[in-house]
Amino acid sequence: MWAEPRPACPPARVGRDWALSSGLVAISLVEMLLRDDRAWAPLLIGVSVVVAACLLWRRTQPLAAVAVAFGAVLAFDIARIVAVDTTGLLGIAGLLVLPYALLRWGAGREAALGLGIILIWLPVTFAAVPTSPAEIVGGYGLFLFSAALGAAVRYRTRSHDREIEQVRLRQRNELARELHDTVGHRVSAIAVQAQAGRALSAVNPERALATLSTIEEEASRTLKEMRALVGVLRDGTDADLAPRRGVADIERLARPGGEVLGIRVQVSGDVDAVDPAVSTALYLIAAEAVTNATRHASGATQVTVDVAASRGQVCLRVHDDGAARTAGSAPAGFGLRGMAERASLLGGTLQAGPDPDGGWSVDASLPHTVRAS
Numbered sequence: 400m401w402a403e404p405r406p407a408c409p410p411a412r413v414g415r416d417w418a419l420s421s422g423l424v425a426i427s428l429v430e431m432l433l434r435d436d437r438a439w440a441p442l443l444i445g446v447s448v449v450v451a452a453c454l455l456w457r458r459t460q461p462l463a464a465v466a467v468a469f470g471a472v473l474a475f476d477i478a479r480i481v482a483v484d485t486t487g488l489l490g491i492a493g494l495l496v497l498p499y500a501l502l503r504w505g506a507g508r509e510a511a512l513g514l515g516i517i518l519i520w521l522p523v524t525f526a527a528v529p530t531s532p533a534e535i536v537g538g539y540g541l542f543l544f545s546a547a548l549g550a551a552v553r554y555r556t557r558s559h560d561r562e563i564e565q566v567r568l569r570q571r572n573e574l575a576r577e578l579h580d581t582v583g584h585r586v587s588a589i590a591v592q593a594q595a596g597r598a599l600s601a602v603n604p605e606r607a608l609a610t611l612s613t614i615e616e617e618a619s620r621t622l623k624e625m626r627a628l629v630g631v632l633r634d635g636t637d638a639d640l641a642p643r644r645g646v647a648d649i650e651r652l653a654r655p656g657g658e659v660l661g662i663r664v665q666v667s668g669d670v671d672a673v674d675p676a677v678s679t680a681l682y683l684i685a686a687e688a689v690t691n692a693t694r695h696a697s698g699a700t701q702v703t704v705d706v707a708a709s710r711g712q713v714c715l716r717v718h719d720d721g722a723a724r725t726a727g728s729a730p731a732g733f734g735l736r737g738m739a740e741r742a743s744l745l746g747g748t749l750q751a752g753p754d755p756d757g758g759w760s761v762d763a764s765l766p767h768t769v770r771a772s
Contacts, residue, residue: 403507406553409458419493420451427451427490439485446475447490454493457500462509465497465516473520479527486528498542502549510546517542566737645678646670646706646713649685653704661701662689668708674768680745681706681715681765684738688717688751688761691735696721696759708767715763718754738763 427447431440453468472491479485501513521542525535600608646666653664670678685704692702699721707714735751738761742749747765754760 401507401511403510405506405509406504406556409504411459412455416455419496420454423451423454423490423493424448427488430488430490436485439483442475442478442483443485443488446471447488450491450493454496457497458504461497461501461503461505462513465501465513468494468497469516469520473516473523476520476524476527480523495541495545498546499549499552502546503553504549514546517546563736567740569737644682645675646673646681646708647678648682649704649706652686652689662704663701664704664706666706668706668713670706670708670713672767673708673713674766677713677745677747677765677767680741680747681713681763684741684749684761684763685715685717687738691761692717692719692721692759698722699758711767713765713767715761715765717761719758719760721758 424447427444431437431444449471450468453464457464472487472494475483475487498514498517502510505513521539525538530538600611647670650664650666652662654662673681685706689702689704692699696702696719699719702717702719705714705716705718738751739749742763742765745765747763749761749763751761752759
C-alpha cells in the first residue's frame with residue numbers, strides 16, 4: 400500500500416462540488432442564526448468554511464485536504480477542551496467525505512498519513528465532549544467505513560479498467576492474426592513471383608536477375624520482420640493460418656423466423672473489394688451484435704443485418720425489433736467495447752443504442768482498406 404501510486408486523471412471540480420461546499424456553509428450560517436449562543440460565531444463559521452473549502456480539493460489534493468480540514472477541527476477541539484465552551488456546527492459533517500476521497504484518489508503514502516491524522520483527531524474530539532462507548536464505536540465506524548468504501552471503489556475501478564485493457568489487447572491480438580494472414584500471403588506471393596521472374600528472364604538476364612534478387616531479398620526480409628512484429632503483438636501465441644471469415648460469411652448468420660428469432664441478412668455493393676482484415680472485422684462485429692440481440696432483445700421477432708459497400712466505406716447495421724431499451728439497459732459485459740475497439744483499430748466508427756423507431760441498433764462504418772498509421 401505504501402508504494403501505491405495515485406489513480407490517473409482524477410475528475411476536476413464540477414458543479415456538484417461547489418453545490419456541496421456552498422450547501423454546507425449555508426447550513427452552518429442558518430444554524431448559527433438560529434442559535435441562542437453566538438459568542439463564538441466567527442470561530443464556528445470559520446471552521447465550517449475551512450472544511451467546506453477543503454472538499455473542493457479532495458480529489459486532486461486528498462492528503463492536503465484531510466490535513467487542513469482535520470487539522471482545523473483538531474485545533475478547535477483542543478480549544479474546546481482548554482477554554483471554549485461551545486459545540487461545532489452541522490456543516491463540519493463534510494468531514495465524512497474526506498476519508499472516502501483519501502482512499503479513492505490518494506497515493507498509498509498519502510492514505511496512510513491521512514488515516515493517521517484522522518485517528519489522532521478522533522480521540523481528541525471524543526475527549527472534548529462526554530461520549531458514551533456506543534457513540535465512540537459509532538464514530539470510529541463511520542469514518543473507517545467511509546475510508547473502506549473509498550478503497551473498495553478504487554480497486555473495483557482498477558479491476559474494471561484492467562478488464563477493458565484486456566479487451567483492447569485481445570482485439571489487437573486478433574487483428575494481428577488477421578493482418579498476418581492477409582499481408583503474409585501477399586508478401587509470400589511477391590517472393591514467389593520474384594523467383595519466377597528470375598527463372599524466366601531473357602531480355603537482359605543480368606539486370607533482371609539483379610532486380611529480381613533484390614525483390615526476393617526485400618520481400619523475404621519484410622515477411623520475417625512482419626512475423627516477428629505480429630509474434631510480439633500476440634504475446635508469444637502461435638500463428639493461426641486457418642482461413643478467416645469475412646463479409647461473405649455474414650449471410651450464413653441468416654435463419655428463418657418461426658419458433659426462434661428470425662435473422663435476415665442483406666449484402667449490397669462491391670464487398671469483394673473490401674480489405675480482408677476489414678471483411679473479417681465486419682463479420683465478427685455482425686456475429687457479436689446478432690448474439691447480443693438473440694440473448695438480450697426482449698420480445699424481438701426478427702434481427703436484420705444490412706451490409707452496404709459504397710465508395711471507400713463499408714457500412715454495417717444490425718437492428719432488432721425488440722422492446723424499447725435505454726442506453727443504460729445495454730447487455731452487461733465487454734461485447735460492445737470489443738466491437739468499438741475493433742472498429743477503431745481499423746480506422747472506423749461504431750455506435751450502439753436504442754433506435755428511434757424501436758428496438759436496438761448497432762451501426763458500424765469501416766474503410767475499404769486499412770490505412771497505414
